[in-house]
Amino acid sequence: MAVVASDDQQQMLLSRSGVTLIAGVLSLAAYWGWIFSTYSSTVINPFGSAGITEYLALCVIAAGSSALCMLVTALAPDRMEAFFRGTGGTILLAALSPIGCLPAFLNRIGMDVSFVQTLLPWAVSTFVSSLIFLKTGAFFVWLKRAKLSRCIALSFLLAAMFYVFSLLLAPVVGVLMVMALPVVSCICTLVADRYMASAKPPIDKGGHAAVDRRKESLGSRIAELKHFAPLTLIYTISFGIVSHVVLYLASAHDLIIVIAVSILVSSVVAVIGSFVFRANFEAERIRRLLLPLIAVALLPFPYLSPVMQIVFLSVAVFGFTCFDAIGWGDLADEVRDRGLKLFGYLSAASAVNFTGIFVGWGIGYLLFAFLGEGEYATGFGIVSIVLVILLILNLVMDGMGESEGGGVANTTEFRDTWKERCLSVAQSYKLTKQEERIFIMLARGRNYKHISDELYISVHTVKTHVYHIYKKLDIHSQQELINMVEAEL
Numbered sequence: 001m002a003v004v005a006s007d008d009q010q011q012m013l014l015s016r017s018g019v020t021l022i023a024g025v026l027s028l029a030a031y032w033g034w035i036f037s038t039y040s041s042t043v044i045n046p047f048g049s050a051g052i053t054e055y056l057a058l059c060v061i062a063a064g065s066s067a068l069c070m071l072v073t074a075l076a077p078d079r080m081e082a083f084f085r086g087t088g089g090t091i092l093l094a095a096l097s098p099i100g101c102l103p104a105f106l107n108r109i110g111m112d113v114s115f116v117q118t119l120l121p122w123a124v125s126t127f128v129s130s131l132i133f134l135k136t137g138a139f140f141v142w143l144k145r146a147k148l149s150r151c152i153a154l155s156f157l158l159a160a161m162f163y164v165f166s167l168l169l170a171p172v173v174g175v176l177m178v179m180a181l182p183v184v185s186c187i188c189t190l191v192a193d194r195y196m197a198s199a200k201p202p203i204d205k206g207g208h209a210a211v212d213r214r215k216e217s218l219g220s221r222i223a224e225l226k227h228f229a230p231l232t233l234i235y236t237i238s239f240g241i242v243s244h245v246v247l248y249l250a251s252a253h254d255l256i257i258v259i260a261v262s263i264l265v266s267s268v269v270a271v272i273g274s275f276v277f278r279a280n281f282e283a284e285r286i287r288r289l290l291l292p293l294i295a296v297a298l299l300p301f302p303y304l305s306p307v308m309q310i311v312f313l314s315v316a317v318f319g320f321t322c323f324d325a326i327g328w329g330d331l332a333d334e335v336r337d338r339g340l341k342l343f344g345y346l347s348a349a350s351a352v353n354f355t356g357i358f359v360g361w362g363i364g365y366l367l368f369a370f371l372g373e374g375e376y377a378t379g380f381g382i383v384s385i386v387l388v389i390l391l392i393l394n395l396v397m398d399g400m401g402e403s404e405g406g407g408v409a410n411t412t413e414f415r416d417t418w419k420e421r422c423l424s425v426a427q428s429y430k431l432t433k434q435e436e437r438i439f440i441m442l443a444r445g446r447n448y449k450h451i452s453d454e455l456y457i458s459v460h461t462v463k464t465h466v467y468h469i470y471k472k473l474d475i476h477s478q479q480e481l482i483n484m485v486e487a488e489l
Contacts, residue, residue, distance in 0.1 A: 019192075020192050027185045028185075039247065041166065043178055044104040046107050048107060062123070063362075066130040067354035069126075092128075097183065098125070101125070101175050108171045132185050134346055135193075137328065138189070140328055140331075141336045154275075162181060163264075166178050232327070236354075237363070239357060240364065241360045241367075242298070243317050243357075246314055249306060249310055253306045259314045262314030266314075298316055301313070301381050333457050337457075422439060422440045422443050425439070426440070438462065442478050443485045469481070
């Protein structure tokens with residue numbers, strides 16, 4: 001009987017893990033499919049083919065609404081997480097997210113919709129759907145890096161398929177399908193949440209002390225973001241400009257399907273690399289490959305036909321999206337390793353991300369407004385050169401950051417007394433287990449890249465841990481850390 005009970009229990013655990021995996025992948029796929037359909041498609045354009053300019057303006061407003069959502073969430077993360085990760089909050093998100101598609105639905109059945117009438121539905125829809133984006137972060141935190149790359153590749157493939165289907169269906173049916181995507185994501189996220197180990201945060205009752213804590217917490221999170229915010233803004237602004245241009249070109253030449261096919265092919269390649277060849281690329285290696293790939297995709301823009309321009313820019317957009325997914329994994333590592341609250345940490349970082357996209361879309365729209373249709377492609381050809389320079393600068397700055405820290409220590413092993421003193425200092429300053437590991441490696445003179453390889457985390461994650469270690473120890477360099485340990489000896 002005992003053996004049977006043990007087998008049943010093991011089977012139950014495997015079943016729960018499988019449900020979480022399937023629900024998590026579907027939630028990501030549905031959300032990304034909704035994003036593709038919103039920002040890379042005319043399926044939910046409420047004004048038809050003659051209203052491309054108004055539709056592009058709506059996309060700028062949508063990006064701004066998402067950035068505002070992240071900022072609001074960062075100001076009150078505990079309350080937002082406690083509500084929107086629950087059943088009631090999930091139902092509310094599922095009800096409000098599709099309303100941005102209502103103007104397009106009314107247009108498809110023959111009703112005229114003005115630009116002003118679409119503003120509120122779009123702003124509300126993209127605001128609440130950004131909360132779904134935060135909810136999907138629980139899946140990143142639950143799933144370690146070993147399997148995350150394959151799940152992301154599979155989610156991208158499913159999302160691309162959803163995107164293509166919405167284009168091939170009848171107009172009304174396509175709009176209804178896009179409306180269903182955030183609802184599906186909400187349902188799958190709720191199912192996955194039921195089996196994840198992440199605990200629901202307690203609701204803060206308020207008061208002056210609670211307000212002070214929230215302000216201090218937000219200030220601390222903003223301080224943490226200083227080391228990567230400039231680089232994030234470079235690539236998110238670039239992403240916003242490029243995605244705006246590719247949508248305009250595809251809409252103007254009636255080639256939206258080219259975007260869809262390009263994204264679908266790219267996602268198939270990613271899945272083949274992850275599953276068939278069992279590629280297990282390091283996050284940093286992928287990051288270094290993506291930015292040059294994006295730069296190469298942008299360089300030949302002025303010399304290509306409209307179809308090839310859209311193909312190349314679509315590949316660049318997909319590269320940006322993968323780059324963003326890696327960054328999302330970095331943030332998830334922080335939440336898991338340090339036991340942070342999901343919305344509290346991710347919302348502040350996402351505010352930087354969404355703000356960059358909003359600025360990029362705004363620049364793209366202004367570029368179109370000032371240059372007009374005739375000079376738009378030429379103008380972006382010039383801007384693309386600037387973007388390539390910025391991306392190369394991003395890569396160089398990122399590489400310089402990885403070389404920070406001392407070299408590898410001459411000795412390969414610590415004496416027991418040295419390690420004991422390291423542990424003593426780490427425990428005295430209440431470092432977390434992960435911070436303790438990194439502290440010991442820093443004391444040995446290891447640099448960020450070595451620590452990253454040893455602990456199977458990204459260099460960006462190492463940097464954030466080092467920031468917190470230095471803050472807790474009230475020091476400013478690795479040499480001061482080594483001096484502190486030596487003083488203990």
